[in-house]
Amino acid sequence: MLGKSRLIFPGEKVLLAWSGGPSSSSMVWQVLEGLSRDSAKRLRFVPGVVYIDEGAACGQSPEDRARTLAEVKLALQTTGFPWHAVALEEVFSLPPSALRCSAQEAAGTEGAYKAAVDSFLQQQHALGTNGVERQSQHCAQDPQSPAGPPTTAQTQALSRLFDSVKTLTAKEELLQTLRTHLILHVARNHGYSKVMTGDSCTRLAIKLMTSLALGRGAFLAWDTGFSDERHGDVVVVRPMREHTLKEVAFYNRLFAVPSICTPALDTKAPEKASIHRLMEAFILRLQAQFPSTVSTVYRTSEKLVKAPRAGCAAGPRCLLCMCTLDVDTADSATAFGAQTSHLPQMQTPVTQARAAAGPCCCAGMGGAPGCCKREDPRAQVMEQLCYGCRVNMKDLPSLELLPPYILSEAQLRSQRATAEQEIREYLLGDSEDEAGTGES
Amino acid sequence: MGTWELSAGRPQSLLEVVVLLPASALSRSLDLPAWVLFRRSRPLPPLQDPTMPAPQCASCHKARAALRRPRSGQALCGACFCAAFEAEVLHTVVAGRLLPPGAVVAVGASGGKDSTVLAHVLRELAPRLGISLHLVAVDEGIGGYRDAALAAVRRQAARWELPLTVVAYADLFGGWTMDAVARSTAGSGRSRACCTFCGVLRRRALEEGARLVGATHVVTGHNADDMAETVLMNFLRGDAGRLARGGGLGSPGEGGALPRCRPLQLASQKEVVLYAHFRRLDYFSEECVYAPEAFRGHARDLLKMLEAARPSAVLDLVHSAERLALAPTARPPPPGACSRCGALASRALCQACALLDGLNRGRPRLAIGKGRRGLDEEGPPREPQPSRPPTSEPVPDF
Numbered sequence: 023m024l025g026k027s028r029l030i031f032p033g034e035k036v037l038l039a040w041s042g043g044p045s046s047s048s049m050v051w052q053v054l055e056g057l058s059r060d061s062a063k064r065l066r067f068v069p070g071v072v073y074i075d076e077g078a079a080c081g082q083s084p085e086d087r088a089r090t091l092a093e094v095k096l097a098l099q100t101t102g103f104p105w106h107a108v109a110l111e112e113v114f115s116l117p118p119s120a121l122r123c124s125a126q127e128a129a130g131t132e133g134a135y136k137a138a139v140d141s142f143l144q145q146q147h148a149l150g151t152n153g154v155e156r157q158s159q160h161c162a163q164d165p166q167s168p169a170g171p172p173t174t175a176q177t178q179a180l181s182r183l184f185d186s187v188k189t190l191t192a193k194e195e196l197l198q199t200l201r202t203h204l205i206l207h208v209a210r211n212h213g214y215s216k217v218m219t220g221d222s223c224t225r226l227a228i229k230l231m232t233s234l235a236l237g238r239g240a241f242l243a244w245d246t247g248f249s250d251e252r253h254g255d256v257v258v259v260r261p262m263r264e265h266t267l268k269e270v271a272f273y274n275r276l277f278a279v280p281s282i283c284t285p286a287l288d289t290k291a292p293e294k295a296s297i298h299r300l301m302e303a304f305i306l307r308l309q310a311q312f313p314s315t316v317s318t319v320y321r322t323s324e325k326l327v328k329a330p331r332a333g334c335a336a337g338p339r340c341l342l343c344m345c346t347l348d349v350d351t352a353d354s355a356t357a358f359g360a361q362t363s364h365l366p367q368m369q370t371p372v373t374q375a376r377a378a379a380g381p382c383c384c385a386g387m388g389g390a391p392g393c394c395k396r397e398d399p400r401a402q403v404m405e406q407l408c409y410g411c412r413v414n415m416k417d418l419p420s421l422e423l424l425p426p427y428i429l430s431e432a433q434l435r436s437q438r439a440t441a442e443q444e445i446r447e448y449l450l451g452d453s454e455d456e457a458g459t460g461e462s
Numbered sequence: 463m464g465t466w467e468l469s470a471g472r473p474q475s476l477l478e479v480v481v482l483l484p485a486s487a488l489s490r491s492l493d494l495p496a497w498v499l500f501r502r503s504r505p506l507p508p509l510q511d512p513t514m515p516a517p518q519c520a521s522c523h524k525a526r527a528a529l530r531r532p533r534s535g536q537a538l539c540g541a542c543f544c545a546a547f548e549a550e551v552l553h554t555v556v557a558g559r560l561l562p563p564g565a566v567v568a569v570g571a572s573g574g575k576d577s578t579v580l581a582h583v584l585r586e587l588a589p590r591l592g593i594s595l596h597l598v599a600v601d602e603g604i605g606g607y608r609d610a611a612l613a614a615v616r617r618q619a620a621r622w623e624l625p626l627t628v629v630a631y632a633d634l635f636g637g638w639t640m641d642a643v644a645r646s647t648a649g650s651g652r653s654r655a656c657c658t659f660c661g662v663l664r665r666r667a668l669e670e671g672a673r674l675v676g677a678t679h680v681v682t683g684h685n686a687d688d689m690a691e692t693v694l695m696n697f698l699r700g701d702a703g704r705l706a707r708g709g710g711l712g713s714p715g716e717g718g719a720l721p722r723c724r725p726l727q728l729a730s731q732k733e734v735v736l737y738a739h740f741r742r743l744d745y746f747s748e749e750c751v752y753a754p755e756a757f758r759g760h761a762r763d764l765l766k767m768l769e770a771a772r773p774s775a776v777l778d779l780v781h782s783a784e785r786l787a788l789a790p791t792a793r794p795p796p797p798g799a800c801s802r803c804g805a806l807a808s809r810a811l812c813q814a815c816a817l818l819d820g821l822n823r824g825r826p827r828l829a830i831g832k833g834r835r836g837l838d839e840e841g842p843p844r845e846p847q848p849s850r851p852p853t854s855e856p857v858p859d860f
Contacts, residue, residue, distance in 0.1 A: 191772060231697065235768050235775055239693075239782020297775070300767050308698065308760060318700035325702045327789045348785050356728075356784055409781055413774060 032066035032142035037214040042282035046220030051279045070104040078180040111172035118431040120207045123254035183423040190296035192417035209256045224267040227319040232301045238410035240348040243326040252344045340408035403432045532732045540740040558711045560723040563592030568677035571597040573611035576683030578745040598671035601630040603639025614746035629671040647826040656752040666814040684724040687731040690779035695761040706793040719806040
């Protein structure tokens with residue numbers, strides 16, 4: 023699958039996101055196998071493994087967490103790759119640049135890929151086999167663990183954040199967002215240009231339907247496609263997306279792939295607790311009745327493209343998920359308009375409904391006066407989110423508990439927006455390009 | 463206050479009622495399978511306490527509040543809610559520029575709650591919009607179901623003094639009623655695919671009826687729940703063509719087809735039922751006889767569960783459907799004209815003609831599924847390959 027897509031160039035540093043579960047363990051195992059094979063099908067990139075310890079968000083006790091971490095370290099050391107075990111609490115020390123998408127590197131053309139492979143093979147011949155062995159030894163001796171366990175203050179802040187979220191759906195989404203940011207940060211810090219996640223076909227089908235239900239229909243191609251380039255310099259790749267969970271289970275059993283079971287946010291949660299659980303139960307039940315369900319959904323997902331729907335220009339990006347914003351103006355005849363414009367209409371009789379819809383400044387985006395924006399920090403942050411993230415943030419009563427990098431980036435963006443508003447009439451032509459390069 | 467359990471063919475989940483009315487008044491009009499129960503979307507004071515006064519209406523501040531809107535949790539009296547509902551429909555029509563002044567609008571009336579509410583609201587808004595209405599009812603020939611529904615439509619037409627036209631499948635499609643179609647497709651070992659036939663033929667019948675009355679626009683009463691179910695169902699069945707076509711507020715009418723729209727598209731089903739209740743509308747609310755076989759039932763169950771987990775799920779799904787971006791190859795080809803009847807078609811034969819062709823030839827599944835071989839051939843027809851996933855079957859099976 024990797025060879026077909028020609029996405030990963032030889033010699034590139036790739037970070038494997040390992041959660042301990044069967045799919046990601048299978049992926050790590052297959053990478054191990056692929057690297058050691060002496061054939062034309064040999065994988066030619068330089069891998070590293072990252073494990074995110076989410077015990078604080080799931081409410082695990084410190085002893086359980088320490089035990090799991092010990093098992094994880096043992097497993098990671100046996101792979102022989104450079105590994106990083108990061109605690110989720112580190113989101114509190116992330117810089118705001120984690121939310122900025124840097125300029126994208128030019129995608130390699132066919133010719134470039136072939137040339138890269140040829141030059142890499144030549145290098146390998148020149149170095150001989152000794153060079154490769156030395157490289158892997160050097161990596162295994164380097165523990166790469168971060169500065170000690172997280173502080174209790176950070177752990178408490180994280181548990182406070184997750185306890186304040188009202189619904190399990192929003193908690194899971196928040197966890198996913200924070201996890202993604204952390205993985206990207208680790209990748210950027212250590213120079214990895216690609217991240218591979220072990221999402222299987224079944225999981226991606228569930229994720230697609232869940233994203234539909236959460237209002238993320240515009241971004242399905244990025245959420246469930248093979249490659250996800252919305253973060254700019256780091257590309258997220260999903261190599262396991264053609265294997266169903268059943269196949270992964272068989273593979274793991276046949277090849278005795280080790281995996282570690284850690285409790286997640288929705289372990290033992292009732293079926294109706296969150297949209298994710300509902301969708302998972304529904305799809306698996308439907309799959310039992312109609313065996314083609316998962317593959318049908320997967321095939322439909324392949325037909326999705328990453329462009330915004332015709333007529334929507336590229337605009338500002340969402341603060342949390344970094345996709346182009348997909349919200350309309352407050353009073354349009356769309357689902358978004360229906361949810362935001364009902365408020366002014368309720369307060370006046372029917373005949374004045376349309377006239378009163380204008381002055382309400384809490385109704386979404388679209389030319390509201392700058393004064394009321396600054397007074398309401400929550401509205402400030404909400405404006406910079408896409409539809410799906412907005413619905414999730416509604417379940418978070420106070421945005422102050424969010425990690426500081428999110429809040430500071432939100433403030434920075436809104437300040438820049440208001441500044442641009444003020445000087446707009448003096449700007450000549452399109453200053454988007456100049457502003458873009460100055461962002462990072 | 464109590465909870466009601468539905469006794470329709472499909473088990474429904476138990477939800478609490480939010481309407482602050484005496485239980486008896488509500489149950490009289492609610493003991494029907496199509497009724498959707500309510501759930502509290504905001505924390506409320508205990509309703510069982512009789513000493514606690516009901517809140518004031520948030521809009522007119524005069525009358526006692528009679529309900530809470532499912533979407534926002536606002537307490538309103540009946541009149542204000544109806545006014546707000548009508549205002550929102552008006553806003554949808556005006557903002558989406560769906561019905562220009564002077565339009566002759568054919569309302570697809572089935573006798574059910576959606577089309578009843580649609581007809582009533584449009585009748586109220588007709589002077590403001592400058593449109594004239596005609597009711598068009600379609601008789602599919604489903605015994606025991608459609609006759610009772612048509613009786614309801616006739617009563618409505620008489621009460622509202624709107625002209626009514628009834629078009630029957632038997633007249634339009636050479637004697638093929640839905641019951642005959644069901645008999646013809648039964649016994650093949652697979653599902654009957656009744657909804658496939660009925661849906662396509664009904665669109666055609668509606669179009670014919672609209673032309674008979676000289677209409678310029680066709681409106682149907684699809685609500686937000688219908689749109690949400692449709693997008694879920696199309697994803698589960700892998701129908702990329704329909705996904706690419708749907709999502710907007712209706713079709714502008716390409717080729718010779720009349721422009722169609724759905725003014726109730728952004729109103730949730732609960733609000734439609736509430737409106738019908740407060741305006742004391744008389745409608746027919748039994749499930750179609752063939753409904754339990756439909757694939758849409760799965761999507762409907764899923765939607766109910768999603769709504770219980772997150773009240774805004776319906777509008778979130780509609781928003782997702784609006785914003786889907788499909789590859790150009792997955793989109794349906796630009797429409798041409800059917801070679802037989804001249805209606806809008808993306809292939810040589812429009813779907814209605816293709817289905818009827820299959821029925822007449824004694825091979826009802828001819829036009830269902832990809833491939834559609836045998837349609838253009840006169841020789842011994844070949845079966846479409848079973849390994850290709852069928853696109854228009856409601857129940858995929860292998």
